[in-house]
Amino acid sequence: MIVKNEEENLPRCLSSIKDYIDEIIIVDTGSEDNTIQIALSFGARVIEEAWQNNFSHARNVGLCQAKGEWILFLDADEEVMPDNLWQLRDLPSQNADGFFIQILNRDDKGNTIKQSALRLFRNNPLHRFRGSIHEQIIDSILEHNPEAQFQHLDLIVKHTGYQGKSITQKDKIQRNLSILNYEFEQGNQSPFLLFNLATEYLRSGDFPKALHFYDLAEPQLEPWVSYSHLLGKKKIQCLILLEDYQSALEVTNEYLHLYPDYTDLLFLKASIYYHKKDFINSLQTFRECLKLGEAPGSYVSEEGVGSFKAERSINRILELLKQSDIPEKRADLSLCLIVKNEQKNIARCIKSAKGVADEIIVVDTGSQDHTATLARKLGARVYNFDWSGNFAEARNFSLAMARSEWVLILDADETLRLEEHKQIRDIINKAGDTQGFYLKLINYFGTVDPDDYVVDAVCRLFRNQPEYQFAGAIHENISQSIIGAAGSASIVPTEIHIDHWGYLTRPILKKKNIRNTQILQQEVVKNNDPYTLYAMGTEFFQQAQYKDASSYYCEALRQHCDDGMLSDLYFKTAICYLEQEQYYQGVEMVKRGLQLFPDFASLWYLYGMLEYQQNNLEKACKIWQTTLATGDPPWHKYTFPKGIGTFRTAAVLAVCLEKMGQNKEAELLLEQFLEKRQGLLSIAPPYYRLLEKKYDSNKAVEILIEKIKPLDFSCCFILADVFNQLGRPVIRQGFIKYSLELLIQQPLETDFMKLAGMQLGIILKNCAEVIKKFPASISTDYKIKKISSLFNLGVDLSQ
Template identity: 55%
Template sequence: MKKATISLCMIVKDEEANLPKCLESIKDWVDEIIIVDTGSQDRTREIAKEYGALVLEEPWRDDFSLARNAGLERARGEWILFLDADEEVLHENLSCLAYLAHTDMDGFFLHILNFDDQGNCIKQPSLRLFRNHPRHRFKGAIHEQIIDSILEQNPQAKFGVLDIKIKHFGYQGKMVAQKEKTKRNLAILKAEYERGPKTGFLLFNLATEYLRSGEFPQALRYFNEAERLTSPALSFAPLLGKKKIQTLMLLNQYQEALETIDRYLKLYPDYTDLVFLKATLFYSLGRFTEALELYRACLALGEAPYQYVSEKGVGTFKAEVGVREALALLERERLCHHLLPGISLCMIVRDEERNLARCLDSAAQVVDEIVVVDTGSEDRTREIAQSYGAQVYTFPWMNDFALARNFALRLARYEWILVLDADETLRTEEHKRLRQLIATAGELQGFYLKVVNYFGWGDPEDFVVDAICRLFRNKPEFNFSGTLHEEISQSIISYSGPSSLAPVEIHIDHWGYLKRAGLQKKSYRNTALLTSWLNFQPGDGYARYALGVELFQQSDFRGALEEFYKAFTALKGSGILADLYFKMAVCCLELKEFQQGLKIVRQGQEAFPDFTSLWYLEGMLEFHLGNWPGARQAWEKALQMGDPPWYRYTFPYGIGSFRTAAALAEGLEKMGWLEEAEELLEAFLKKRQGLSTLLLPFCRLLVQRYDTVSCLFRLYSLSLPSCFRESLLLAEVFYRLDRPDLGQIFLQKAKEFLEQSPLKSLFLKLAGLQLGLAGQCCIQGLKSGGFSPALKTVWDKISALLEGVAQGEMFNIGIQ
């Protein structure tokens, strides 16, 4: 029986991990293997040769077609099959390759199954098998295609489909590698765009890469351009429509997304993915009846025909899940029509297994129900929530926090709603007061609660206070707004007036800022989201402010200040103007633009005369300008004012007391007035205020003024230390002041306190400090004494131990 010959052609670079699996899956079905290597530094070429491949070494020229065509030039088979190294041919139906010897087709589409880390599978037809002809060559620097050259050679060329499946696992894991790949693809596509011509397919690919990189306004721009140049008959046109719709949804342009879905459904009525997208959008918007009808329509259609790029399950099991969830939500809505007296706790969560139990432990006894909306957890979050009796619902994440919050509100059955995040807790001693509050609320529609944001490593006084509306009546007209940093107070005020909200000193402790590594990742994510949004809505003053805050937290003070200036005009009269003045002045301080900072501070003082933080900053700016009398006057004014009203301003705790005292004492010290500085700090230490802030400047004064015995006497006269934490603080302070003799005394005190109350976490803190001190000695030795293999070995071991201690519990105790 005659058999057609097949040449497998591939391009590779550093694929030693993937290549064997790929070649094993197809080696028995092809007649030759041609590998074009574009610069591997690993064993890729050796592995290819082990499989009998002809290996061609080609320099990488930022052009995939050039590399592909180099392989075609050497191919001798009657048919060409091309694969990538991160693909695997599934063995089922490979016997249909025998059909090639008897067909008049010019090429065949095969089924590509793209799997991601969540187990989703996108089915995609791809022309991977075609006749070997000297004029059949790939086109396009990236996302290269062969079909155009085949049609140029033979406009009547015929194409079929073979039921051969290729599993693509390149989208799994390696997030950093994926980002680098997207960055590379964008660079190649931009260069091709500049060279021209600008085809619909090129613009579609450019838009797709912008979508992958999170630059949604840019993606939408190029999808729109591609749409104008693309005939609906072209094979990629349905996918162009689907991706444009997804982009509109990510930009929160829901009405336009619905209109675009309807337009594309007229062109491709059997494209199940479009119906599923529409169902998902209605589901997210709380239109559950329409969502139910559409999920059922997906089941009636079944999986999309082979010619479409389609997500597996949209016509079967995923649609079935949609039907079940929509029915459950409709029943829930029916129950919510008649509200019950009490409180619904509403939360949105994702991968919060480490925090959620602590949050629910703090709140479960004071609320009447728990509604948890999960936006895609892959850990035990859902199970933990259900163990507390929570009603758990699924929400497809669409880069819109307000939409997710409002989804949760629709499902609340009680007259009052309390909103918490998983990294927050209530104080159980305030439960009774919270219940009394709603019982006596009268005409009030909601309350600003006192949110305490902890920043210090174990320091109970290192926090920033914020007033946020988290407790409010359950009314359909009250809704969150804001894609990021969402809030509900403006919605309540617009319906009921500013007097409908009142501050109440019930605390929400927020612990999320203690995890610094996660914070940085979250901040960069927020920056990307806000930048993308502002490309689309440059006049959004609140988004400008929010972007400035993210840059501020990243210590990009120049970038932050620029965004704050842009936001200033738009935010005049808003509730965040005081914080804007404060952060702008801090930026000027960090950038050493002291005169401009003073100008901003004084404008802010006129508008907000009770905002202590501005007088503190005035002192800092005056001091850096060398105006000591002006600095002292401003700081003394801040101390006289005390902390500002928590319900009006966001501020670090102690700005009107120990924090300003520390700044004033430093000024006094530099002016040579050591005794006055010591007396100032002593007054706050007697009240046990701001220990982690004040002990360093206080002890620095002591070692300048007294001998060792007198230093100890001064501390003991203040009853310091009285506990393990204070002992550890003093030990770290004196080591930082290069007084190891005093440091050792307080380390011994810490051990004595620990023996009285042994706790694993305290042992870890003590061990961490001692290891850290030993590590500092190693570093100093390596710097001053030159390289020593023995010292380097000790330092490496200490570093490993420190990492282990840090994983057990944070040991840095927060000296500032």
């Protein structure tokens, strides 16, 4: 501990912890009261050190004297709560380098701010605090041990330093500002210093200066930085205090996009609406706070924003609405799912929609796992339905169970985006005569590049009317039912996303293909209509059986199917011809399609590919230039892969230009997309190959890094995959190592799994290569030993 004139607080602090520690080291920076005598009475070793306007210096003086294996640091105005103190005796058995502990900061107004802080860490002479104020040690630990492991300890420290005399608080603020401004004037303009300087000005009441320094710090911060979320919250508070409510609302929406589960931001958003006297939106947003609940422990959060404070605000607004006779208009919403054996997906799906749905209907068609149990635990009403081989029948049964005015349809392997819940509420509350909405279905097909997805428009949000019914045994559809009853203008597109993850699981996808094919074979016999033929062809298309797929597609075209699927039908039929090397037929199919859909970039892209395969390079280049000029298609009109009119076309056009000897043109084209970091998995490989023709590999990688600036895990992981595909193991491992370093700073389980999956794939490939090279005479023991040696972070075969 470091202390100065803490005779009021020190006894309470030391009494709370004395029975669970082996030594107490106190650095006194100039006490003039009884602080030192009190410390000595608790058996503390007191070091008197002159104050040097640097908290880290004082902390490190104490660290140099510590003999224990573990260090716990506290301030005198803190008290360790008695619950779970026994865990401190269990530290030698813990496989961790440090522990985050929950700090409860209480002020005179009764507010409690919760935050996690690294307060317990292994004693190592290399680990030292940094920062003259608001000192930190985690960077020092990670610098000397990038693989350091941190865990959370279920220990609570109550901090009362924000309570007490306002004069004392003002003195502390002025002291802190003096230290921080001195560092700023000496040239330290790190985001952490700027953030702390802004926060002190906010506490002092100088809101314009606070906002100025938050604005300076913000561009330097990545979202994963530990205090980035807090900067957003404090900047919003600053704007509210300046009564700039519109800017506050815009900033809040930006940060909610980054941190959708940070309830404090949602609470602030509700407060902004309240200040603007928009009581209806304020009320709805406070209710969303209740549904979201208290913020996760990883955030610095105010206690009650997801519970009693939100409830109190709701009651206050309801009373205001009652007094002013303002009607509260709010449409209700039912989430409807049909499921079977979806225990791996069901919780993720329901949680993504629980904050916006008033009820959840799950129709189980015969699960043999824990799907139904998990759904009930999450508040769903679960109904059993005997599977009839017809998806529309199951969907319509779910609609019959729904009680709300509006219905939202999801599959178990789909999710909503939390930040769009408010948008869903807004559109159904203000729908007018609109009967349904086309949502933006994002079908992910790759796990590396977040741009690897296909966009589709689906009617999944609509009014719950008995005449609106699904049709189709498979790929069931309700839009035609709504249009037939209310007209084509009754369904409108809206920028609300459904993320579909089902195409990422290949074994499950194959099972679904087999099931769907069996259903459709029966449907084709009963009803040989264009839509059924198209659906049947698509099942064969997904299984790469292009000859069978094209026969069904051509029959559907012959019958003149409706416009809803016609563009995709031309596109997929032409792909079938391309895959079968029937280029002439493919070109003719594309030309027919472009006559009807000249703005469908996918057809232009495919047209260029067909000409390229016939070595008509100049013609292919001109067509792809037209594709780029067309851009990505309107999502509510066409189904298409993201980037088909931008980066995907740029990648193939660059390869074509390179083949024609126009390397400089190819390089300039790719650089336009690299600087935007669009479609890196498509753009980076041809760009690197061009660089390798001009420079050695080190220089080529250096230029690539300069263009992309890979500062986040996603970007580094993509580059690792790029160099894995290019067969550059040394460069690949460099990016894998950097990806791991970034993960250690901001751990995320799904990203660890991605990285581990890549490494395992590399290892298995190397093992397979070794096995191929074994002569028959080699002993089994030697084979096992050789293969085992490869299990070392994906070491390549040459090593």
